[in-house]
Amino acid sequence: MYKVQKKDGSLEDFDRNKILSGVVKSGASEEEAEGIAAQVEGWLTGAAVEGVVNTMDVRSKVLELLRLVNPTAADAFESYQKAPAI
Numbered sequence: 001m002y003k004v005q006k007k008d009g010s011l012e013d014f015d016r017n018k019i020l021s022g023v024v025k026s027g028a029s030e031e032e033a034e035g036i037a038a039q040v041e042g043w044l045t046g047a048a049v050e051g052v053v054n055t056m057d058v059r060s061k062v063l064e065l066l067r068l069v070n071p072t073a074a075d076a077f078e079s080y081q082k083a084p085a086i
Contacts, residue, residue, distance in 0.1 A: 014053070020033045023062065
């Protein structure tokens with residue numbers, strides 16, 4: 001199982017469902033999201049260092065792949081930023 005290092009330095013398990021959800025919410029189809037999630041999982045084998053990958057690297061890879069299949073959804077995905085926790 002791969003770990004994702006968050007901006008605050010904490011680690012959490014890689015969750016392909018987060019990719020699926022984010023990509024679909026951006027306007028891509030479920031099929032496009034599945035394809036991207038599968039490609040990201042394959043990419044992790046080379047990108048992860050000691051089983052850990054940075055969250056921004058995952059986001060960049062998702063954006064790169066999404067731009068190839070659905071540029072409109074990629075723009076929406078790129079512009080999305082989580083609201084700060086209150």
